[in-house]
Amino acid sequence: MIVDRMGIIAGQQPGLSETAAPAKVDSELARAHGIAALVMVFVSLLFGIVASVEMWKPDISGGIVALTWGRLRYDHTQGILFGWLGNAFFAFLYWAVPVLTGRAVVSRRLGQWIFGIWNFAVVLPGWVLVLAGFSQPLEWAEFPVVVDAFVVLALLMAIVQFLPPFFAGGVEDLYVSSWYVIGALVFTVLAYPMGNFVPEFVPGARGAAFSGLWIHDAIGLYVTPLALAAIYFVIPAATRRPIYSHFLSMLGFWLLFFLYPLNGTHHYVFSVIPMSAQKGAIMASTLLGVDVVIVVANLMLSMRGTGAFPRDLPLRFVGTSTVLYLIVSIQGSLQAQMAVNRSIHFSDWVVGHSHLAMLGFATFAATGGLMHVWQNLPGVRYNRRAVAWAYWLLLSGVVLMFLDLTAAGLVEAQLWNSQAPWMDSVRAVRGFWIFRTATGLPVAAGFVALLIGMTTGERRAA
Amino acid sequence: MLRKAYLVAGVGGIGFFAMSVLLLGVWPGRVLEEETRAMSPKHPLALTASEQRGREIYSRDGCAYCHTQQVRTVDADVARFGKPTLAWETQFDYPHLWGTRRIGPDLSREGSLHSEDWQFSHLYAPRAIVPDSVMPAFPSMFDGAPDRPYQDARDVVAYIASLGRARALAEPVVSKPSPPPSLDTAADRTRGLVVYAQNCSGCHGPHGEGDGPGAAGLSPRPANLSAHEYSKDRVAFALWNGEGGTAMPGWQTLSRSDLSAVAQIVRGFHVASPEPAPPAELLALGRQVYADHCAQCHGEHGAGDGPAVNEIAVAPTSFVAQRASVAESLRVLRNGVAGTPMAPWNTKLSEAELAAVVNFIRGFYKT
Numbered sequence: 001m002i003v004d005r006m007g008i009i010a011g012q013q014p015g016l017s018e019t020a021a022p023a024k025v026d027s028e029l030a031r032a033h034g035i036a037a038l039v040m041v042f043v044s045l046l047f048g049i050v051a052s053v054e055m056w057k058p059d060i061s062g063g064i065v066a067l068t069w070g071r072l073r074y075d076h077t078q079g080i081l082f083g084w085l086g087n088a089f090f091a092f093l094y095w096a097v098p099v100l101t102g103r104a105v106v107s108r109r110l111g112q113w114i115f116g117i118w119n120f121a122v123v124l125p126g127w128v129l130v131l132a133g134f135s136q137p138l139e140w141a142e143f144p145v146v147v148d149a150f151v152v153l154a155l156l157m158a159i160v161q162f163l164p165p166f167f168a169g170g171v172e173d174l175y176v177s178s179w180y181v182i183g184a185l186v187f188t189v190l191a192y193p194m195g196n197f198v199p200e201f202v203p204g205a206r207g208a209a210f211s212g213l214w215i216h217d218a219i220g221l222y223v224t225p226l227a228l229a230a231i232y233f234v235i236p237a238a239t240r241r242p243i244y245s246h247f248l249s250m251l252g253f254w255l256l257f258f259l260y261p262l263n264g265t266h267h268y269v270f271s272v273i274p275m276s277a278q279k280g281a282i283m284a285s286t287l288l289g290v291d292v293v294i295v296v297a298n299l300m301l302s303m304r305g306t307g308a309f310p311r312d313l314p315l316r317f318v319g320t321s322t323v324l325y326l327i328v329s330i331q332g333s334l335q336a337q338m339a340v341n342r343s344i345h346f347s348d349w350v351v352g353h354s355h356l357a358m359l360g361f362a363t364f365a366a367t368g369g370l371m372h373v374w375q376n377l378p379g380v381r382y383n384r385r386a387v388a389w390a391y392w393l394l395l396s397g398v399v400l401m402f403l404d405l406t407a408a409g410l411v412e413a414q415l416w417n418s419q420a421p422w423m424d425s426v427r428a429v430r431g432f433w434i435f436r437t438a439t440g441l442p443v444a445a446g447f448v449a450l451l452i453g454m455t456t457g458e459r460r461a462a
Numbered sequence: 463m464l465r466k467a468y469l470v471a472g473v474g475g476i477g478f479f480a481m482s483v484l485l486l487g488v489w490p491g492r493v494l495e496e497e498t499r500a501m502s503p504k505h506p507l508a509l510t511a512s513e514q515r516g517r518e519i520y521s522r523d524g525c526a527y528c529h530t531q532q533v534r535t536v537d538a539d540v541a542r543f544g545k546p547t548l549a550w551e552t553q554f555d556y557p558h559l560w561g562t563r564r565i566g567p568d569l570s571r572e573g574s575l576h577s578e579d580w581q582f583s584h585l586y587a588p589r590a591i592v593p594d595s596v597m598p599a600f601p602s603m604f605d606g607a608p609d610r611p612y613q614d615a616r617d618v619v620a621y622i623a624s625l626g627r628a629r630a631l632a633e634p635v636v637s638k639p640s641p642p643p644s645l646d647t648a649a650d651r652t653r654g655l656v657v658y659a660q661n662c663s664g665c666h667g668p669h670g671e672g673d674g675p676g677a678a679g680l681s682p683r684p685a686n687l688s689a690h691e692y693s694k695d696r697v698a699f700a701l702w703n704g705e706g707g708t709a710m711p712g713w714q715t716l717s718r719s720d721l722s723a724v725a726q727i728v729r730g731f732h733v734a735s736p737e738p739a740p741p742a743e744l745l746a747l748g749r750q751v752y753a754d755h756c757a758q759c760h761g762e763h764g765a766g767d768g769p770a771v772n773e774i775a776v777a778p779t780s781f782v783a784q785r786a787s788v789a790e791s792l793r794v795l796r797n798g799v800a801g802t803p804m805a806p807w808n809t810k811l812s813e814a815e816l817a818a819v820v821n822f823i824r825g826f827y828k829t
Contacts, residue, residue: 055565058588058596068598070524137521138557183475190479194487204552206491208560213487215562257475261482265490267562270534272497272549277490342536346564417538421715422567427594 024098027377029111033091034370034380036119038451040083043127045444047076052437056430066131074130074142080358081140081218082151083123085366089226090118092369093162093181095377096233100178103165114157121150138211140218141196148196155189176249177229183257184225191217191261205272212273212281213264220260223362227325228256230369231299231318237372238315239308244301252295259288266336269345282336289333296326313387314375317368320395324360328353343417348429349409356402359443363394367450374454383457386449393446401439408432494549502550503632509554509624516621519614521559528597529569530561531625541640543568544626551629566597571626581619583608642702645694646722654723661713662724670731682708682776682801688731689790693829696783697725707776707802737788740821748822751815755807756823764826776802785827791820 051072054061061067097105105111126143129135134144141148163185166178174182195214199207236243243249265273265281299322308315331353334340344350367390374382408429415425509517520526533539535546547570552558576584583590586608588597603615611619659668667674670687701721704712713721740748753762759778761767766780786794795816798806807816 054598055596058598061598063599063601065523065600065602068523068600070527070598071522073524073527133522135522136557137524137526137559139562187475187479194483198487199557201556202491204494204555204558205547205549205560206494207555208552208558209490209494210487211558211560213482254471254475258478261479262486264482265486268532268560270536270539270546271532271560272494272547273490274493277486281486342538345534346530346562350562416542416564419541419714422542423592423594426565426596 024102024104025377026094026105026108026111027379029108029115030091030094030373030377031380032115033087033094034374034454036115037084037087037091037366037370038447038454040079040087040119040123041447042444042451044076044079044084045440045447047072047079049437049440049444051076052433052440055433056437065133071131071133071135074135075127077140078126078130078142079123081223082118082126082143085223085226085358085362086118086123088366088370089230090114090158092226092230092233092366092373093158095373096177096229096369097162097165097181100175100181100233101165101169103168106161106164110157110161114154114161117150117154117157122147122154136196136200138195138199139215141211141214145197145200148192151196152189152192155185155192159185159189175232176243176246176253177233179250179253180225180229180232183253184222184229187217187221187225187257187261191221208268208271209265209273209277212267213261215267216264217261219357219362220256220263223358224256224260227321227362227365228295230365230372231322234314234318234368234372235299235302238312239303239306241302241306244298244304248294248298252291252298255291255294256288259284259291263288263336266341269336269338269341282338285336286333289330292326292329296322313384313391314368314372316391317364317371319368320391321361321364321368324356324364324398328356328361331356343413344409347409347412347416348405348432349413352402352405352409355398355405359394360398360402363398367394371453376460378460381455381457381459383453383455386453386456390446390449390453393442393449395446397439397441397443397446401436401443404432404435404439408436497548498550498553501548502553503628506550506553506628507631510620512617512620513624514621515613516617516619517559519618520621523598523600525569526559526561527563528561528565529567530564531558531568531570532560533568533570539568544571545629545633548629566595569622569625571629573623573625573627574630578619578623579609581622582611582615585615585618586611639699639703639706642695642698643718643721645698645725646719647694647726649719649722649726651723651726653720654725654727657716657720657724658727661716662728665710670728682799684710686790687728688733689787691732691734691785691827691829692729693783693827694725694729696780697728699783701725705777732787735787737824740818744818745822745825747815748818748820751811751819752822755811756819759803760823764823774803778804781823781826782828785824788820788824791823792816795820 050060050067051069054069054072058069061069065071094105094111097103122143126147129144129147130142135142136144143151163182166174166182191214194210195218198210201207202210232243232249262284263281265277266285269278269282271278303309303315303319303322309319310316335344335349335353371382371387374380411428411432412425415428531547531552533543533545533547540546551570552560580591582604584592584597585600586604587599587601588595589599590608600615600618603618604611663674665674665684666672666687667684671689672684672686674684698721700710701713701716701724704710716724752760752764757768758770759766759768759774760781761771761778764781766778766783768778771778794804795811796806796808798804811819
């Protein structure tokens, strides 16, 4: 019964538990995606750190054009989006889908193809092609068009792989995580072509309107739903208590899918795009903050008083992710407002915002989901001490980086609004840029600790 | 029952997504298309093959991730980078290069800001030109020196030179001067001499006579600062905004104290010599000649604001803001000013008329 499945995850029926699920879980594919995620996060991190050094020591590229800032920055964000978060989410899905539905995913062979395409036809060739000078100057869409085609293919295959188990039992009793998984896979494949293909054929400002949609949908329809699926999954599993309100979880889900796509134009406030579209997007951005308050309240109330937060590391990750989600979303609503956007747009403030979203909210949710899987997956090693280190290192890194970049953005905004020569704004934030590179080091150490946590320690029985 | 609710919500979800595409993608696209049709020049210049190749290099190397090509409709943007970007300006951009981050300045109108050799040197070694720049150097696009560019560098610089061209061609008189800051009259003379020597003497010469080493190639020639009295505001305006249609750039990057100091130097070149007071009938003739021949450009009251002012690229002299010596005025009337619409008048006016109008216009000046 589907109700039972929901009961399992909600911890309502002590007779059934997640430990009954592994029979249906393809642990080999989960392991492969989990390790691939960690390998790829190191490469993405390396791109990011070198690019950050080049902002205060530009000549370390040594005149080699493949190592210049622009190309490294393209590879950094695409690597995080696909290599790290994509693989981490896939690993989570190979565990979560069978637990949520009581059914195995469609096919192991299909899974091997998805793994191969995602890593060896998307991320690796994408990185190499960008460094070799084949790319698109489109945000969150920098991999060249030929790679984009494989992304769409892999997403379609993921729909075939993961969605049939949900529909096999009817949708009326789906737990909220299931809704988020379904929503993420369906809407990502719809949204992706808008940012990656349309601007190549629709010029200038008209293309930018579509770009704006994808910039926001990449985080809103792909990253956020899968992150929330993991958070909603781990909380009841760790606390052994049902979530606070299934009604609020559904309200939050539908509001998210209604409001997120309407946000995109807030990346081009004060542009030539019609003002009514800008204002509509700003309004949707404001309402989205309200939706996030609903979602986060439900999640916090679900964790309240269980005492599980310090005990259970995956819960600690997703719980922290929940708080960061609130902060980054309220910040997002705020900076979409014209009065704020006027000054901080184009500055490091926005870079801080996106690190709080991707390295904070999304990475902590993905890591929580991944560690939850790792704790339970047969045949893997799990080192709790190392994972605890990873938590503190990643958290200190992202918080310091966020504060540093936010301050740098305010300095830039202040100088841009003055009559100071442009170069003053570059000179003024140099110190902030050096410190930003330094904040990348605890982040790197945190991922090393995470890898140690996943490859050392006691091995679970296969 | 519940199943139907989810069905409704599911359709609604897809519907909202479709709505977002229609409202924020397709509909704005149609508005922008109409705007482009209505506002674009009839035959806008597309990029040349070389500029197009340059654009591809600009795209692949992430230039747009530090340099936006989108002037927003906010004061700070307009003050720095000019008029806000219009839809038609981007009609050939496949894909757009608006950008969402500015580390370097916006480049929408860069084409007219720096000379070609400046661009080559900057691309080759940015810090050689702008010491604190953090732009990546692209020496691999050159054969070992900034003046030996390979085709890639030529293409990139050709593309940069094209930025803002279409807008400039469509609206030749686009630069709207901004009010200069009020300059301090009690400025440091020693500092002023340094600023003048570093920034001005190349064209205007060591004594302000318009005969510096850089003057020869310029048309119109640099002003002879020693032959004019300038009001404080006149100098401040020229320093702040430059002189449209001439090689004189604005110096807004200098601090107010440096501008004040150099303005003092500029105003000090003129040594006033007493001129005899002209008789009333000479002034009456001068008034008549002025109204017939000069007011069209120089304005009824000599403020350089005649009805024809919008049709000419170089602003007519305001006699209110500056006063030439009698000899200088006669020289200009006899020779015209090469490189400007000011023609010689000695073939059209008698010597008496020339003398009359020269004396008449001196009366406009207000310190």
